[in-house]
Amino acid sequence: MSSNIINQVSFLRTSRLFPEEIGQLVVEVNRSYTDIANAVNSRVIGIFALNKPSLNGEEWFLTSQRQQGLRQLYQFTGAGNVPHNINFNSVSQFTAAYGSYTDGTNYYGCMYASDVAITGQFTFYITPTNIVVLDGGGTPAITSGTIVLQWISNV
Numbered sequence: 001m002s003s004n005i006i007n008q009v010s011f012l013r014t015s016r017l018f019p020e021e022i023g024q025l026v027v028e029v030n031r032s033y034t035d036i037a038n039a040v041n042s043r044v045i046g047i048f049a050l051n052k053p054s055l056n057g058e059e060w061f062l063t064s065q066r067q068q069g070l071r072q073l074y075q076f077t078g079a080g081n082v083p084h085n086i087n088f089n090s091v092s093q094f095t096a097a098y099g100s101y102t103d104g105t106n107y108y109g110c111m112y113a114s115d116v117a118i119t120g121q122f123t124f125y126i127t128p129t130n131i132v133v134l135d136g137g138g139t140p141a142i143t144s145g146t147i148v149l150q151w152i153s154n155v
Contacts, residue, residue: 012039048073048148051085058095060152067092071150076101078142079122079135084149088128092154099124101145110145 016032019025045057050073058069076082099110101122110133113123117136124133124147131147 012036047071050075053086056150058150058152060092060095062092062152067152067154069095069150070153071148074131074147074149076131076133076142076145076147079133081130081132082147083129084126084131086149086151090153090155092152094126094149094151096150097124097126097147099145099147101142103140104143106140108140110147 012035016028018028041057043057045055047054047056048071053070053072056069056071060067060069072084072086074082074084097112099112101108101110108122110122110124111118113121113125113134115125115132115134117123117134119136120138121136122133122139122142122145123136124131126132126149131149133145133147
């Protein structure tokens with residue numbers, strides 16, 4: 001058994017001895033509820049909302065202060081700018097950015113790369129106002145696609 005202090009918060013024990021005395025029972029039931037709530041709230045939350053940020057359940061400790069992770073989903077139909085409406089002042093850093101698209105028949109990955117187009121690939125990068133989707137040439141035509149951004153909130 002590891003003594004990793006960080007992970008002990010989300011660990012939920014499988015058994016608990018509840019006392020028979022009502023005052024002690026109340027304390028133990030309240031403690032167990034708090035343990036359950038902490039364990040549930042520390043999991044990765046599978047909500048992917050279109051154009052609206054949602055808590056992703058991640059907690060980041062880049063310093064001694066806990067920072068919350070956020071996620072947002074975007075759709076695109078071709079190369080160009082996709083407004084993200086994220087307040088960059090509230091972003092500590094992006095932790096994940098990924099996407100995929102279809103030409104109506106097949107599905108392809110869309111890479112978080114650079115502001116330089118890569119031949120044969122659709123890539124994207126993030127500016128303070130937009131997700132910029134680049135067509136590197138020689139790529140299948142986009143019928144529709146999605147991009148997911150995840151970031152650490154500093155507020």
